[in-house]
Amino acid sequence: MSQSFRSRLEEWKLDRRQFLYATGGLAGLVATSPLQALTEKVTPSFSTNPFTLGVASGDPLADSVMLWTRLAVEPLAADGSGGIDPVRVPVQWYVATDDRMRHVVRRGVTFADPDFAHSVHVDVDRLAPGRWYWYQFQVRGEWSPIGRTRTLVPHGDSPHRIRFAFASCQHFEMGFYNAYQHMAQENLDLVLFLGDYIYEDGVSPTLPRQHDGPEPTTVGAYRNRHAVYKSDANLQATHAAFPWLVVFDDHEVENNWAGPFDENGSAPELFLPRRASAFQAYYEHMPLRARSIPRGPDIQLFRRFTFGDLAEFNMLDTRQYRDNQACGDGTDIGCAEALDPNRTITGAEQEQWLLRGLRRSQARWNVLGQQVFMAQRDFEAGPLKRLSMDGWDGYAASRDRILGTVNARHIRNVVVLTGDVHANYAAELKANFDDPTSETIGTEFVGTSITSGGDGADLPANALTLLAENPHIKFVNTQRGYVVCDVTRRRWQSEYKVVPFVTAPGAPIATRTRFTVLDDEPGLHEE
Numbered sequence: 001m002s003q004s005f006r007s008r009l010e011e012w013k014l015d016r017r018q019f020l021y022a023t024g025g026l027a028g029l030v031a032t033s034p035l036q037a038l039t040e041k042v043t044p045s046f047s048t049n050p051f052t053l054g055v056a057s058g059d060p061l062a063d064s065v066m067l068w069t070r071l072a073v074e075p076l077a078a079d080g081s082g083g084i085d086p087v088r089v090p091v092q093w094y095v096a097t098d099d100r101m102r103h104v105v106r107r108g109v110t111f112a113d114p115d116f117a118h119s120v121h122v123d124v125d126r127l128a129p130g131r132w133y134w135y136q137f138q139v140r141g142e143w144s145p146i147g148r149t150r151t152l153v154p155h156g157d158s159p160h161r162i163r164f165a166f167a168s169c170q171h172f173e174m175g176f177y178n179a180y181q182h183m184a185q186e187n188l189d190l191v192l193f194l195g196d197y198i199y200e201d202g203v204s205p206t207l208p209r210q211h212d213g214p215e216p217t218t219v220g221a222y223r224n225r226h227a228v229y230k231s232d233a234n235l236q237a238t239h240a241a242f243p244w245l246v247v248f249d250d251h252e253v254e255n256n257w258a259g260p261f262d263e264n265g266s267a268p269e270l271f272l273p274r275r276a277s278a279f280q281a282y283y284e285h286m287p288l289r290a291r292s293i294p295r296g297p298d299i300q301l302f303r304r305f306t307f308g309d310l311a312e313f314n315m316l317d318t319r320q321y322r323d324n325q326a327c328g329d330g331t332d333i334g335c336a337e338a339l340d341p342n343r344t345i346t347g348a349e350q351e352q353w354l355l356r357g358l359r360r361s362q363a364r365w366n367v368l369g370q371q372v373f374m375a376q377r378d379f380e381a382g383p384l385k386r387l388s389m390d391g392w393d394g395y396a397a398s399r400d401r402i403l404g405t406v407n408a409r410h411i412r413n414v415v416v417l418t419g420d421v422h423a424n425y426a427a428e429l430k431a432n433f434d435d436p437t438s439e440t441i442g443t444e445f446v447g448t449s450i451t452s453g454g455d456g457a458d459l460p461a462n463a464l465t466l467l468a469e470n471p472h473i474k475f476v477n478t479q480r481g482y483v484v485c486d487v488t489r490r491r492w493q494s495e496y497k498v499v500p501f502v503t504a505p506g507a508p509i510a511t512r513t514r515f516t517v518l519d520d521e522p523g524l525h526e527e
């Protein structure tokens with residue numbers, strides 16, 4: 001967005017606000033019930049309850065949390081408006097210490113702005129650390145579902161435990177969110193979502209569920225795609241149950257995009273407007289803080305969360321600042337470009353931010369919540385190595401710089417959490433992946449998809465090759481599900497939860513396996 005357009009937009013917003021005040025809003029503001037007056041003068045009446053997309057919370061700190069909802073009476077309206085008139089709508093919010101909203105401790109009014117698809121982002125501050133809160137929205141007598149959220153623990157505290165789940169890749173068309181039906185019932189402090197919240201592809205009528213229309217490129221079309229996903233009851237239940245830390249991967253924009261390039265390597269001036277539309281809709285549908293409001297084609301997504309001195313979460317963005325995939329993307333044998341020491345998957349600024357954070361960290365467990373496979377992964381039987389150019393294997397220098405610092409600085413208990421590949425893996429991060437006897441310097445847990453790829457298998461066809469070619473990989477499985485991490489000062493435990501099918505609703509949940517990492521002793525132990 002050009003600067004002049006931005007300032008004209010600001011002027012227009014100001015004019016409109018003055019207009020609203022002149023037509024009665026201001027009178028209402030000085031009356032005894034300003035909110036009521038504003039609501040009656042300005043708010044369109046809703047034909048149905050506008051909280052069709054549920055509620056969510058996220059980016060918690062020790063004293064605050066973001067609350068989210070979006071007003072939409074007609075979530076798939078062709079113009080992407082959600083069927084709400086293009087005016088700012090005042091929305092009341094309430095935060096309570098009980099699940100029936102009897103003991104309200106914080107409340108306020110915010111505006112659902114048509115420029116943000118009538119989404120609502122409330123930064124609730126002055127909360128107590130490490131405790132549950134419940135929240136609810138109200139607009140013109142219509143009430144949202146009640147959500148539950150939890151604050152983090154402050155620096156300096158020494159909590160003895162954190163329990164959270166991580167998930168990724170929830171292709172709506174591929175099946176039912178059976179995994180979320182069970183995740184919503186788990187005992188968790190937090191959920192990490194590691195990318196592919198939506199998929200951008202067109203319609204495939206033979207798949208178990210259908211999303212709307214063709215591949216989105218405009219902000220309206222991306223909004224509607226998010227609205228389809230957010231209409232799912234199991235996804236809504238999981239958002240309503242826990243605060244989430246979200247990062248995107250590729251499909252929130254376009255398959256395998258890299259920095260300013262789409263998957264076809266089109267000129268940046270062709271791709272960046274699309275990226276801006278996708279980021280706008282992404283922000284509008286996620287419980288992100290104001291620093292993540294997109295500025296045209298740019299969004300600030302990498303960020304850090306600290307849970308006392310027990311765990312620190314470095315949420316990464318390995319898409320926006322990466323070099324284009326080497327050797328034409330896909331998998332490749334002997335790609336020299338992938339080894340270029342100047343290549344980066346994080347960009348220089350994020351890399352420095354991450355390394356600085358790791359060096360300064362006081363946390364027992366240092367978590368990287370990120371998108372793509374970090375450990376080396378050779379797909380080719382025999383001495384040749386076939387590597388994926390979209391994962392860290394295509395950016396070996398980035399991996400060497402980060403793992404090299406972890407090794408040299410003896411950074412304690414680095415655990416990498418990954419999505420993307422629609423498979424469960426557990427891997428040891430080696431000083432030299434080609435030498436199984438080299439030092440283990442960290443651990444990677446890769447979580448399967450929620451639905452992407454369909455029902456999956458306990459032992460996929462290539463599993464034995466992957467295990468044989470990559471001795472640092474200890475587990476491969478492509479059943480759908482999520483991973484629960486139960487973390488104490490003494491040990492990390494990852495529990496792989498799987499469902500037998502996603503092509504029909506109502507699957508049971510089972511624990512496929514558990515891996516443990518001991519404090520100050522990188523490396524995997526299967527239980």
Ligand code: FE
Binds near residue numbers: 170
């Ligand atoms: Fe995916």
Ligand code: CA
Binds near residue numbers: 378379383385386
């Ligand atoms: Ca090989």
